[in-house]
Amino acid sequence: MFANLLFRLRNLSPRVAEDPFVREITVTRPVPRSRRSESLLIIGWGLIVLKCWATFWVIKHYAMPFNAWWIVAPSLLAAAVCTWIYWGRNRA
Numbered sequence: 001m002f003a004n005l006l007f008r009l010r011n012l013s014p015r016v017a018e019d020p021f022v023r024e025i026t027v028t029r030p031v032p033r034s035r036r037s038e039s040l041l042i043i044g045w046g047l048i049v050l051k052c053w054a055t056f057w058v059i060k061h062y063a064m065p066f067n068a069w070w071i072v073a074p075s076l077l078a079a080a081v082c083t084w085i086y087w088g089r090n091r092a
Helices: 014-021 035-061 069-088
Strands: none
Touching: 035 069
16 A cells, blocks of 8 residues: 655645545435336236246146246346346435
8 A cells, every 4th residue: 555645746735635636526315216116016026926827837737848947037037136126226
């Protein structure tokens, strides 16, 4: 770790040497949650659960030669990522 000693070469105080680096500070308020967006998320999760159940039933009923998780897992993963992005957008 090296100390910043450039201010001593120019006879500046340490405070004046760092002033030009701060250009602007802006504070933004977080966007409030939308009841419509949350309703769409809940409806979407309901449809995904229904799709997963139907996928397991169809594959078992018609004896298809692959595992249902190949279809269900990407759907659940994509829904989880979308939900995580929505809930985490104001926590930065």
